[in-house]
Each structure stands twice: as structure tokens, then as C-alpha cells.
Amino acid sequence: MKANKRSRFKKGIKSSIEKANPKINKYWIQRYDLFSRYDQGIELDEEGWYSVTPEEIAIKQAERCRGKVVIDCFSGVGGNTIQFAKVCSSVVAIDIDPVKVELAMNNAKVYGVDNRVDFVIGDFIQLAPSLKGDVLFLSPPWGGPMYNKVESYKMDMLLPRDGYSLFQIAQSITSNIIMFLPRNVDLAQVEELAWLSSPPLTLEIEENFVGGRMKAITAYFSCNEV
Numbered sequence: 001m002k003a004n005k006r007s008r009f010k011k012g013i014k015s016s017i018e019k020a021n022p023k024i025n026k027y028w029i030q031r032y033d034l035f036s037r038y039d040q041g042i043e044l045d046e047e048g049w050y051s052v053t054p055e056e057i058a059i060k061q062a063e064r065c066r067g068k069v070v071i072d073c074f075s076g077v078g079g080n081t082i083q084f085a086k087v088c089s090s091v092v093a094i095d096i097d098p099v100k101v102e103l104a105m106n107n108a109k110v111y112g113v114d115n116r117v118d119f120v121i122g123d124f125i126q127l128a129p130s131l132k133g134d135v136l137f138l139s140p141p142w143g144g145p146m147y148n149k150v151e152s153y154k155m156d157m158l159l160p161r162d163g164y165s166l167f168q169i170a171q172s173i174t175s176n177i178i179m180f181l182p183r184n185v186d187l188a189q190v191e192e193l194a195w196l197s198s199p200p201l202t203l204e205i206e207e208n209f210v211g212g213r214m215k216a217i218t219a220y221f222s223c224n225e226v
């Protein structure tokens with residue numbers, strides 16, 4: 001078999017496996033919403049499939065950071081990183097899982113932006129004291145796809161630390177913080193993060209829809225000092 005044919009054959013097998021995996025199928029069906037260039041060599045692992053930010057949402061989030069230095073603290077397979085790389089002055093993408101970083105590098109290459117990102121394998125919490133940036137983007141693990149089985153998702157369910165701790169760590173770097181959160185999150189707790197800060201932060205909450213279905217919320221925190 002020729003190399004091209006072999007590669008198409010391998011892709012076909014990979015796609016059939018993902019389609020048949022009941023844990024992935026629901027996300028695989030939405031593959032072009034996740035990555036419009038899915039067919040050009042995008043690769044995801046199981047956690048990547050259920051965690052990646054749909055492209056349309058990631059584009060909107062990135063637009064808010066145009067021209068800035070952004071740190072994508074939980075970069076996963078690169079859904080956000082790729083869009084930041086297109087419009088930001090520089091992007092640092094951190095993930096604790098080396099496999100995720102490899103997948104993110106591959107996916108950034110598919111979008112032609114791999115050379116615009118500093119990829120780091122590491123623990124955001126440990127790296128925090130050494131990080132500098134204009135905006136911090138936090139899309140941490142929500143505890144798996146069962147996150148929506150509770151009526152009200154609480155900040156202490158976020159990983160690898162509760163939302164209050166993550167926010168505090170982020171604030172030691174900058175007050176411009178963006179958090180990508182479950183659609184069932186307790187909004188009163190999100191608001192608490194803003195007004196408990198000193199000085200209190202401005203907060204804008206955006207509901208994120210794809211194809212008329214609400215996927216998540218994005219909370220934009222910023223310092224309103226003049």
C-alpha cells in the first residue's frame with residue numbers, strides 16, 4: 001500500500017474506533033464543531049474529546065484577548081490555544097499531561113500556528129510563581145462528563161484545586177482572568193470571586209451556545225482601576 005493510501009486507511013480505522021466508542025461517539029458526532037479542520041489530521045484522546053472548547057466559542061474568547069500575552073493554563077488538546085495563537089501577541093500553553101501537549105502541538109500544526117505557541121509540560125500550580133502575562137485563561141478539569149448530573153455545580157468541584165484556590169493563584173499573576181465553566185455552575189459563587197477580590201473586579205458572564213445548545217459559560221474578570 002502506498003504511503004498516502006496507508007495514512008488514509010489508518011485515519012479511517014481511527015475514526016471508526018472513535019465513532020464506535022460509546023464514551024466518545026457523542027463528541028465525535030460534533031467533531032466539526034470542535035475543530036473545523038478535523039479531517040486534516042486533528043487528534044484527540046478521551047479527555048480531549050469531552051473537554052475541548054468548541055471552535056466557535058474559542059474564537060470568541062480569543063477575540064477578547066487580541067494583541068495580548070495569554071497564558072492558557074490548562075491547554076488540553078489545544079482548542080483554545082490554536083485560536084489564541086491566531087490573534088494574540090504570544091501564547092504560553094501549559095498542560096500537566098505530556099500526551100495532551102503532544103496532541104496540542106499536532107493540532108496547532110494542522111492550523112499552521114504551532115510556531116506561535118510556547119508549549120509547556122507542567123503543573124500550572126507549581127509554575128504559577130514564574131508566569132507573566134496579560135491574561136490568564138483557565139479551563140480546568142470539571143471532574144469528567146458527569147459534571148452536569150448535579151443541579152448546581154459548585155466551585156469546589158473544579159480540579160486540580162477548588163475554584164477559589166485556582167482563582168487566587170491566577171490573581172497573583174494578573175487580574176485579567178477568563179474562566180471557562182460548566183453551564184450549571186453556581187453563578188452566585190462566580191460573582192463572589194469578583195466581589196471578594198480586593199479591589200473588587202469587574203465581571204462579565206457570557207453564555208456559550210453552539211447550534212442553539214448551551215455548552216458552557218465564560219466568566220471574564222478584569223480590574224476596573226483607573
Ligand code: MGP
Binds near residue numbers: 052054144148
Ligand atoms: P458536555 O455537556 O459533556 O457535552 O460538554 P454536550 O455535547 O453539551 O452534551 P449534552 O448531552 O450535555 O448536551 C459541553 C462542553 O463543555 C464540551 O464541549 C467542552 O467544551 C466543555 N467541557 C466539558 N467537560 C467535562 C469539561 C472539562 O472537564 N473541562 C473543560 N475545560 N471543559 C469541559
Ligand code: SAH
Binds near residue numbers: 123
Ligand atoms: N481548553 C482545552 C481543554 C482543557 S481540559 C481545549 O480546548 O482543548 C483540562 C486540561 O487540564 C486537561 O488536559 C488536563 O490534562 C489539564 N490539567 C489537569 N491538571 C493540571 C495542572 N495541574 N496543570 C496543568 N494542566 C492540568
